[in-house]
Amino acid sequence: MTRHPYLFPDAPRVLAHRGLVTPDAAEHGVVENSFAAVASAHAAGAAYVESDCHLTADGEVVLFHDDDLRRVADDPRAIADVRLHELEDLMSERGGLITLAQALEAFPEVRFNLDVKAAAAADGVGRLVAPHADRVLVTSFSDERRLAALAAAEAAGAAQRPATSPGSATVARLLAALALRRTRRVRALLDGLDALQIPERQGPVRVVTPGLVRAAHAAGVEVHVWTVNAEDDMARLLDAGVDGLVTDRTDAALALVNERGTPSV
Structure with missing residues (x-):
């Protein structure tokens, strides 16, 4: 499998989880997924920014994690019920709203890792990232939303599909196939993927295992782990062969990776 341009040069990769909000910025009201973040x-120095996509009431794709404004702005309304100008007003003192179109235009050197949070946003995400497919990875907890966004990118004339990680x-299904040692099934499930973006554990289940890392690498698929904020965990996971760390502590992760003598991307 030919490696996607999104994954050049070699790992390890530090993915800034919803941007970067330092303690000082947080004291001044800056929130995640804002323009400032x-x-x-x-x-x-982060080459990768992980973010999330929702659709406003007037059809704009915005970088926002939650499906409503309760946590970020103490407002009960859903993102889908708020118009762009209203969201801009709410975010004006929180680091500034950023739409997906603005993010791609304002930060042409950044590679974006986009989680499609709402089904209604999938088509817009695909269309907007089509001209930037070499520097975008599309993912979602829902494979249906992920595949819809990839299809929309293709329909919009993308020269290649964006990179992708499964729901x-x-x-x-991959963990079950690994446990049952169904090698062909594992390979089939990894086919067409560029990365596995996964937590180290899901409740009592260990997701990141040596066997999973080996199987992914054998298929040319990277392993990115979220959300890793303790430096000891960062070092341990890199030692275990993972290719990327999704972290709220981007500055600390970049420093750690560079100290280890493996320049980050």
Whole structure:
């Protein structure tokens, strides 16, 4: 399998989880997935920013994790019920709203890892990332949403498909196939993927295992683990062969990777 341009040069990779919000920025009201958070990650040297996509009431794809505004703005409304200008007003003192179109235009050197959080956003995500497919990875907990976004990118004339990581159902099937030692099934499930973006554990289940890392690498698929904030865990996972760390502590992860003599990307 030919490696996707999104994954050049070699790992390890540090993916800024929803951008970077330092303690000082948080004290000044900056929140995750804001324009300021993305800019801060870029300024810290992060080549990759992980974010999330929702659709506003007037059809704009915005970088936002939750499906409503309760946690971020103490507002009960759903993102899908709020118009763009209203969301811009709410985010004006929280680091500034950033749409997906703005993110791709304002940060042409950044590679975006986009989680499609709403089915309604899939088509818009695909269309917007089509001209930038070499520097975008599309994922979702829902394989249906992920595949819809990839199809929309193709329909919009993308020169190649964006990189992609599977949804939770595919990951569950992969873990079952590994446990049953169904080698052909494992290979089939990994076919067409570029990365496995997974937690180290899911409740009592250990997701990241030596066998999974070996199987992924044998298929040319990288393993990215989320969300890793303790430096000891970062070092341990890199020692175990994982290729990427999704982290809220981008600055610390970049420093650790560079100290180990393996320049991050």
